[in-house]
Amino acid sequence: MDRAELITLLSSRLGSALLSTEEMKNDDSMLVVDRKQLVSAVGTLKNDPALGFSTLMNHLGVDYQDRLAVIYNLYSPLHRNKITIKVYLDRDKPEVPSLERAFHGISWYERETYDLLGIRFTGHSNLKRLLLPEDWEGHPLRKDYVYPASYHGIETGRPDLLDDTAAPGGADV
Amino acid sequence: MSKYSSQEMVLNMGPHHPSTHGVLRFILQTDGEMMVKATPDVGFLHRGIEKIAERLPWQSFLPYTDRIDYVASVNCNLGYALAVERLAGIAVPEKAEYLRVIAAELSRIGSHFIGFGALLLDLGAVTPFVHALRERETFNDLMEMLCGARLTHNYIRIGGVSQDLPGGFREKCLAFVDHLEREFIGEFNTLISRNTILINRLANVGVISAETAEEYTLTGPNLRGSGVRFDLRKDEPYSVYDRFDFEVPVGTGRYGTLGDSYDRYFVRIDEVVQSCRIIRQALGQMRVGGEIRTKVPKPFTVPAGEIYVRTESPRGELGFYLISDGGRNPFRVKVRTGSFSAMTIIELISQGVMVADLVAIIGSFDIVAPEVDR
Numbered sequence: 001m002d003r004a005e006l007i008t009l010l011s012s013r014l015g016s017a018l019l020s021t022e023e024m025k026n027d028d029s030m031l032v033v034d035r036k037q038l039v040s041a042v043g044t045l046k047n048d049p050a051l052g053f054s055t056l057m058n059h060l061g062v063d064y065q066d067r068l069a070v071i072y073n074l075y076s077p078l079h080r081n082k083i084t085i086k087v088y089l090d091r092d093k094p095e096v097p098s099l100e101r102a103f104h105g106i107s108w109y110e111r112e113t114y115d116l117l118g119i120r121f122t123g124h125s126n127l128k129r130l131l132l133p134e135d136w137e138g139h140p141l142r143k144d145y146v147y148p149a150s151y152h153g154i155e156t157g158r159p160d161l162l163d164d165t166a167a168p169g170g171a172d173v
Numbered sequence: 174m175s176k177y178s179s180q181e182m183v184l185n186m187g188p189h190h191p192s193t194h195g196v197l198r199f200i201l202q203t204d205g206e207m208m209v210k211a212t213p214d215v216g217f218l219h220r221g222i223e224k225i226a227e228r229l230p231w232q233s234f235l236p237y238t239d240r241i242d243y244v245a246s247v248n249c250n251l252g253y254a255l256a257v258e259r260l261a262g263i264a265v266p267e268k269a270e271y272l273r274v275i276a277a278e279l280s281r282i283g284s285h286f287i288g289f290g291a292l293l294l295d296l297g298a299v300t301p302f303v304h305a306l307r308e309r310e311t312f313n314d315l316m317e318m319l320c321g322a323r324l325t326h327n328y329i330r331i332g333g334v335s336q337d338l339p340g341g342f343r344e345k346c347l348a349f350v351d352h353l354e355r356e357f358i359g360e361f362n363t364l365i366s367r368n369t370i371l372i373n374r375l376a377n378v379g380v381i382s383a384e385t386a387e388e389y390t391l392t393g394p395n396l397r398g399s400g401v402r403f404d405l406r407k408d409e410p411y412s413v414y415d416r417f418d419f420e421v422p423v424g425t426g427r428y429g430t431l432g433d434s435y436d437r438y439f440v441r442i443d444e445v446v447q448s449c450r451i452i453r454q455a456l457g458q459m460r461v462g463g464e465i466r467t468k469v470p471k472p473f474t475v476p477a478g479e480i481y482v483r484t485e486s487p488r489g490e491l492g493f494y495l496i497s498d499g500g501r502n503p504f505r506v507k508v509r510t511g512s513f514s515a516m517t518i519i520e521l522i523s524q525g526v527m528v529a530d531l532v533a534i535i536g537s538f539d540i541v542a543p544e545v546d547r
Binding site: 109 | 215216221259387388409479480492507
């Protein structure tokens with residue numbers, strides 16, 4: 001099945017959940033899906049035998065500055081198709097339903113996205129920080145993130161040894 | 174009622190435990206020697222590689238990809254370079270494709286030596302680990318000849334590779350491949366793979382069915398250990414992998430159940446043999462001389478767009494999701510690694526096994542901690 005046929009099939013099956021489609025490099029297609037209908041759309045993609053997108057390849061969150069997004073890369077081993085699903089989220093209240101029921105393996109991916117981008121996954125069984133300490137403040141992959149000057153009294157910065165303007169002998173390392 | 178209390182006990186394993194392959198921590202809930210649950214605690218090696226990428230020019234990020242999985246750094250170089258090239262529409266000279274395949278397959282062999290060698294070491298079999306490391310030493314020497322580095326190779330460039338084969342490499346590489354196929358693998362299997370104690374430690378331990386493996390997004394040897402014949406080199410060929418004749422080994426449940434730790438262990442040994450076949454064919458097909466790198470424009474920018482490219486690394490699917498806004502730096506880089514998805518299933522299959530079996534299970538996944546934390 002080529003890309004155009006796949007898009008036609010997908011838009012007939014997904015109906016109003018599909019907001020728009022875009023072409024991607026690498027023979028991939030991008031579907032922008034409505035946030036409220038994400039769970040049912042993914043259910044259709046996974047369980048419809050004509051589609052069979054039963055494998056999750058990858059999940060990530062992105063900060064596009066004006067808004068946030070979550071992206072899911074799905075693969076259909078049956079038909080050897082790949083699609084990319086994107087859901088745009090409000091910057092003020094970034095919330096999206098968790099896909100744990102559809103893909104068990106997504107649990108840690110969603111925790112990582114929550115940890116690094118502050119996107120909340122409603123209905124997630126254990127939405128805690130994954131990589132950063134639990135008392136870390138902020139979400140580093142946000143574009144407006146400012147690196148903290150210290151953590152528990154430990155300074156995070158270092159003097160720049162190549163900076164000539166610093167007073168000689170001033171920087172103790 | 175028994176007069177003895179049967180309370181569950183919480184034990185801590187790691188982060189500095191010899192069998193946690195880097196820095197991983199597990200919180201074990203145990204009932205005597207039986208484990209109720211093992212909860213992994215990760216992040217000790219989180220270096221923020223994805224954030225670092227956003228602050229560097231496209232090409233300057235390449236050495237950092239070595240550090241995603243330092244046991245198989247060429248494969249990480251390759252995954253990133255392929256993704257950037259496809260997004261920017263850069264064609265790579267044929268000769269460079271062959272050099273990439275040779276380096277990547279050598280790296281896969283070297284990585285699997287650590288993979289199954291460390292598993293055996295964790296189980297208490299020290300000698301086979303030394304044998305595996307002895308062979309990895311030749312791999313290190315070959316890579317040193319090729320690019321000067323022994324661990325973080327940084328051999329691949331966007332548009333090609335950094336160097337052509339040096340004199341004497343071809344002969345040494347062929348001798349290495351011959352030695353592995355004709356001597357080492359047989360000797361190693363006699364020494365340890367068919368050892369009753371090893372079989373008892375690995376067979377029927379940590380059984381994962383094909384359905385569960387797919388649900389938990391397992392990839393690479395861990396997925397193939399469950400009997401799923403899926404290899405991106407075969408099913409979605411990139412570079413010049415479609416020109417080689419090789420097989421995709423899968424688990425068979427030889428000594429126990431399909432998808433047990435022994436299957437995952439033995440799939441890696443079989444893959445070493447297949448990588449040897451690929452290297453021999455690549456050396457045979459490759460022309461002497463010729464371009465090894467496409468010149469890329471300076472300053473190097475990538476047209477705005479998004480792409481997801483996945484490759485077969487020794488630890489499974491290594492995917493790069495790149496977003497470019499047309500500038501000199503990536504807008505967003507997401508690295509999807511095989512070890513990360515393997516970690517998510519440990520909580521499930523550790524339920525109800527012996528504490529000592531957890532070591533076998535972790536080892537059988539060939540987890541490399543920096544790949545989990547990035």
